[in-house]
Amino acid sequence: MDFTHERFLLKRAKTRTGQISFRIQSQEKGKDKALTSPTRLVYVVRITDEFLYVGEAIGALKKRLQNGFNAYRYYQREKKGRRGYKGYKWIELFETEPHRPFTVDAFIFSGEYSPDEKRADIEAIEGELVYLIRNQTGKWPIYQNEIHFNNKEGAEDAAKAILSAIQNKK
Helix, strand or coil: CCEEEEEEEEEEEECCCCCEEEEEEECCCCCCHHHCCCCCEEEEEEECCEEEEEEEECCCHHHHHHHHHHHHHHHHHHCCCECCECCCHHHHHHHHCCCCCEEEEEEEECCCCCCCCCHHHHHHHHHHHHHHHHHHHCCCCCCCCCCCCCCCCCHHHHHHHHHHHHHHCC
16 A cells, blocks of 8 residues: 655644644645645654554545544533544643644555545554554553454555654654
């Protein structure tokens, strides 16, 4: 499975009403396709070398993160999830540790993974990646609360390549 790796810095930003939001900035000039790409991708949120969360998105990373932040703010304000979704739990670190650097590694898969197809393949890669992180570090990503398991051919190899790309891109 072919993928493109892009790395972003995620920084805390406040809204006009003082709520927590974010700014996302590419770490490499011209490498920001994941922010607007309509294709499938896997993303990994970290602080330094500590894995916080592994997710998959059906489209643009920026939109996916915005949805997570909006749901988190709604939950904080209303004390209930919007249609059950409470947003990313790791956002609480923006409040408690605002100066630590958040990194988001995004892996965009080739055009064969359209937004409407092969979700199970990408979810299998996500699951394998979370499992590899657990095996390597001795713990699950801190805010991981869901993993999709299935035996899709090539998922383990893709997850290994992703983890290697994260660790070798300093």
